[in-house]
Amino acid sequence: IIVRKPAGISGTAVSELAYDQRGIILTGSSTRLGSSTWVEIYAPTGGxxxxxxxxxxxxxxxxxxxxxxxxxxxxxxxxxxxINHDGETLTRVVNPKRGLILRHDWWNPEVLYSTSSVSSIYSDLSEIDWGVLGGSDFHILGSFREIILPQLEDVFLISPEVKCNEMIAGVTTQVAVWPREFDNMNFYVFHRPSPEGGNKYDWRTWAIGIEYVENQPYISVLIQYRGDI
Known part of the structure; x- marks a missing residue:
């Protein structure tokens, strides 16, 4: 992340933050530029x-x-x-600053639902491009209700295995990892294992990234991991 002075993308670069930088201290000053909020920090190089x-x-x-x-x-x-397909309930738990970021697979692009659009996520039938199936050029197209909801229910409507800040995955052709860009974001993992004696690739995991806003936890990210790719 480039640290600039004054605020804004046209400001002069005065320092840089590593993607996993911790211990950043804000001065308390902030400014709104267009749709973005910029905050003043104490730069690691001084000033x-x-x-x-x-x-x-x-x-x-x-x-x-x-x-x-x-x-x-x-x-x-x-x-x-x-369970109740209740968008208003989902709105209450989603990050009010960031909205909800969804990935059909950890390596697929992000789909961002703004805080104002989360409440209609279960009823909105708009077609979305969720990325491609692994090893192909086939695009995954459909609404949240059509594509993502059944895959969430496949895990959360049973009694999944749960871990905090630790990945759970079955046999897969691609390594299941928490994305590097979210290294400083805590997460919970919910895993539905493959059926005993069945297809070893038939498992599914959802990771939920959680951030704090004014010391209150909220859901920011939902990422799926599968063995059938």
Whole structure:
């Protein structure tokens, strides 16, 4: 992330932050430029500079995150909304700053639902390009309800295996990893294993990335992992 002065993409680059930089301290000053919010930080090389707030997240140590009972309640609310196809419930648990980022597969492009569009996610039948099937040029096209919802229900409507900040995956042709760009984001994993004695590639995992906004946890990212790719 480029640190600029003054704020804005036309500002002079005065420093740079690593993608996994921690311990960034804000000065308390911020400014709105178009649709973006820029915040002033103490630059690691000294002095101050400005960065786009979109690229920052509150720094919560992994151990503290995994012990936070509010996160458990957040995830229970998410599952309740999923079971009832309730967009308003989903809106309450989604990051009010970032909205909801979805990936059909961890290596496919992101689909972003703004905070204002999350409430209609179950009823909106607009066709979306979710990326391509692994090893092919075949595009995955369809609405959230048609493409993503059945794959979420395949995991969350059973009793999946659950881990905090640890990936669970079955046999796969591609390594299942939490994306590097989200290294500083804590996450929970929900895994439906392959059936005993069945197709070893028939498993599915959903990872839920969670961020804190003003010390309150919210869901920011949903990423799917599968063995049939």
């Amino acid at each position: 101050t500079g400005w960065v786009n707030f979109w690229y920052l997240t509150e720094d919560v140590p992994p151990a503290r995150f995994c012990e936070d009972l509010r996160v458990n309640a957040l995830l229970e609310t998410f599952v309740s909304g999923l």
